Amino acid sequence: MGENGNVWMPDAMSTVASEVDSLFYFVLWTSTIIFALVILAKVYFAVRFRRRDPAEVPQPIHESKLLETAWIVIPTILVLIVFTWGFKVFVKLNSPPPDAYQITVRGKQWFWEFQYPNGTVVANEMHVPIGQPVKLLMSSEDVLHSFFIPDFRVKHDVLPNRYTSLWFEATAPGEYQIYCTEYCGTSHSGMLGKVIVQTEEEFAAWLNEQSQDLPPAELGANVFRQYNCGVCHSVDGTRIVGPTMKGLWGAERQFEDGGTAVADENYIRESVLNPGAHIVATYPNAMPATFGSLSAKQLDGLIAFIQTLE
Amino acid sequence: MSAHGHHITPARTLVMVFAGLVFLTILTVVTSRMETGPLHVPLAIAIASFKAILVVLFFMALKYDNKVNALILSVGTLFVIVFLGITLLDTMYRGDLPNTQKGTIMDQQRAEEALKAEDPGAEAVRINRPENP
């Protein structure tokens, strides 16, 4: 249980993280000490005063007023300290500096979309510059989600119809995990993402590159990866939640209601935009209808990508 | 309390309480139709509370009843106040730290549309959108 954050807290990678950690360890260790006192006393008494003679009747003892008072006063002082401390850090955690770089975040079942000030939209992989406060302005398209980056010690619920926000300032380059921590349906545990912390220059270069044109199949592969299609669709022929994408192109599809169709551009477009329209036989109607925001370019990319999966 | 000592509320008291209740009903209607400014809501609630107290004390005979029952009622009422009061602490102060927006997104959009409708020329008017505070 070292202070270096290996057993309890993960390594502190944002400016506020270490403040949260000091508080955490303060509470942890004071609690541990009081707990140890209680348990030691209990074990000692259980051994020392164990019943030796079935007929023994101990005399009542006088309660120690001092002990009782101390036991009330000391914890009260401790909790008041912890309260003020916790409150201060809480306010800091929730008040982004005015010069923060703002990224708009949309949570959907079950992926995250990030929109940069220049209009670039990416999914599940958020690139941010190091050493600069970043503010996320978040909202949801459907149900509650919650945006959590453990390494930065930040979390906030993402609500439909209301903006909430959080902010952080990363202290070292690297990749950090994003979780969704409010239950949101089947793939709640698949609603993951990454924060990629880069130097100013790298970040600027990445942002620039995002707005450039990629070849459609490559763009499609990116979309497929970023939007986590792979959670439900394999590209190597194995069956997961949904049908595999391998060999899908041009194949004849059997539907639950008995209908059939050939998997062409329109079919794939429809499958993605309105998955409930035709349910592939033997599969559940489990694909979320949340991909409506994919642009025409991205859809073309996906189609091109699926074409490559012979 | 005597042997079968239930208190008997005299008919006269009951009639007077009833008359009082009718009077207060009329009063609340009348005052609510007058211009009472900031007193508008509190007055109506005060009158209603007073009526409720009359019913409790006389029709329900709590005035003459076991004190425990009065305690039960007070505790119940107290917790309604706790529920209401602390919930309002949230809903009234929503957005006191910048991590939550006070209004909903729908409201903001409506306000924006209203602005545009008023002044179609000002395409760029964007009120209080979080993107550009």
Place this chain on the structure above:
Amino acid sequence: MSGTTLAHSAHQPEVNYLNHTKTLKSWLFTLDHKRIGLMYLGAVALAFLAGGILALLVRIELLAPGQTIMGPDAYNQSFTLHAVLMIFAFIIPAVPAVMGNFVLPIQLGAKDVAFPRLNLASFYIYLLGGVIVLSALFVGRIDGGWTFYAPYSERVGDSILFVTLGVFVMGFSSILTGLNFIVTVHKMRAPGLTWTRLPLFVWSIYSTSIVQVLATPVIGITMVLLFLERALKIGIFDPALGGDPVLFQHFFWFYSHPAVYIMILPAFGIVSDLMGTFSRHQVSGYKFVALSSVAIAFLGFMVWGHHMFVSGQSATSSIVFSLITYLIGIPTGVKVLNWVTTMYRGSIWLQTPMLYALAFLFTFSIGGFTGIMLGVLAIDVHLHDTYFVVAHFHYVMMGGNVIAALGGLHYWWPKMTGRMFNETAGRVAAALVFIGFNLTFFPQFIMGSQGMPRRYYDYLPEFQGMHQLSTYGSWVLAAGLFLILGYLLWSLVKGERATANPWGALTLEWTHASSPPDMHNFHDTPVVTRGPYDYHLAPELFVTSPGGDGAAEQVHPTETKA
């Protein structure tokens, strides 16, 4: 309490509440609080078993990342049903409706609870609610967790209507039980049984009942509103209709936080009684322990928002909630202190029930301290909805309530059934439960603070070690619990017959009622002349003992009264 009454009730009566009538009907329509208590015990144990098996399935699924034994939808439904069963069908009725029903009237020296018919009705309402909840399974999926957060709960299938209706109905049962007990405590005490002579178990059930009566109606109206919101789209909670999802959370937690004190206060009562009996010592700070239950019950109503620190509620309210949350730790802490000091210079008899009381002190304290950590605003931001919270509430619910309830079950088992369980088996099982429990849930604290979110069907490989430990622990825990089930059932057939007062306790159910009690509890209404833990005033209970450990059994002459 004269010697004659003691001798009088010491023998095991031929005719008792269990066998004075034998037909099935005489059980199903019984108005006897003891039989109703036993029926609850059966129902509640079934719920625990079902909930526990689901928990084991959940744990097995988490043995490795990816799919292990079930898919995501099955998993999400498993933990939801696990929680709904455990909370509404098991833990809330467990202690009050089983032990409260059985023991409370006898401890008060009453023949029955104030409203026996209502008591029976609440049992059947409880069953009805349970059936409605389970019928949801046949309608469609029930996922979303036991918290039913809007708007998700309004988007999943219609089965959620059944769950909400079932919870609503079970709530009624809980209200009626609480109401019944409050009136019983006020109006049915035996002569001489003043408020300061009430056993602490009675005090705790009394405070619990207050919470039940005050809080449960709110979950009722919440469920009604959720129901109407689905049926009529009334738009109070659903943001798509202009509603406010955070308001739903206020409604839900206004009930569900006080509900956690419905779960823990009875456990405090059991532990106080066990500490007194098995230390044969006055429970120190009696008045404080008694009143702190009431204080906790009241304070518990003002902290519900500590479940909502990152929900988007205002910081103003978060501050109030956080501050009052800590304040609850103070009266709880004084209870802990008084339990420990009760042991000081006592005469501590380490029988199975006492082992559970000691285990409780350990596990509940961990649960309580981690609760305080969660109440710290800045720390909760990181820990909210991670396995740290899961570990916290299992430490207080399983490690607090269930372990105390197991202690109580062992303690009152001889009274309920007239049979002793096997002591050795009891100790082995207690050890298994204690070790298994800690092994299951302690690793969850660590993975939680490392960032492992809860309600996750799948997880990143780095958490696998902790998850595996936890799963293995759940097997040890299950082994202990099944062992208990086994030897308790066995004792019904082969168990040694119990005397009236095998533990040498001082409360009325031991001193004035036989084991098992007869149908009206007492031959004559007892007259109480001393406090519940005044062991030093009752030497006649112990001094005649011929010696040997556990010899309290031999204290009372087993031969019939001359």
Place this chain on the structure above:
Amino acid sequence: MAQTTVAALESQDHHAHPAHLQHHFVSSEQQFDAAKMGMWLFLITEILLFSGMFVAYTVYRVWHPEVFELSAELLDWKLGGLNTLVLLLSSFTVAYGINRIQHNDRKGLIINLVITLLCAATFMVVKYFEYTGKFAVGIFPGGGFAPTGVYHGHELSHFDVPYASQFFSIYYVMTGIHGVHVLVGMGIFVWLLVKAIRGRFSSEYYTPVELSGLYWHLVDIIWIFLFPLLYLI
């Protein structure tokens, strides 16, 4: 309390048990007190049940006071006021009925119960007209809210504003659940009436009348609050 019980215990052997006394009570006194206390506890659960709706009302009113004031104008305060008076009268007759039976005036009790029932029925009939009148112009709770035409001299299209539907949802839920309580109360009064006609009550024993009365007064009190909150302000 303990003293009463001792006294009652001692006297128990000397008195014959009245027919209504259950075996686990030592005296009618104890039985009556217990029943009444149980009733009061039940009443506070009712209060807390309604509290949820009052909280919803207050929260939305604080957020959108103008909408609530505007929407309240669509409710007819004359009908609401009439219903208030009707319920007050019924509360009075219940209380007076108890007074009658305490004087062993069985006929008085019956007459008062009948008036109470009539009042309750009037209340429901008025509510029926209020509801149907609104349904006719598309004022439905929640999702169905689509007001059109003219109602009470108001052009309804002005009311198709955000959160007006919330007001009416709350209106329907509150008055609806209150109405259910009135219906339940009517059932209870029919039952009491039958018992009263069969001569089950006397100045010695009228606990069911008294307890039902408490319930009815609470239903009245809730309306006392609903009336100004929904119709007037």
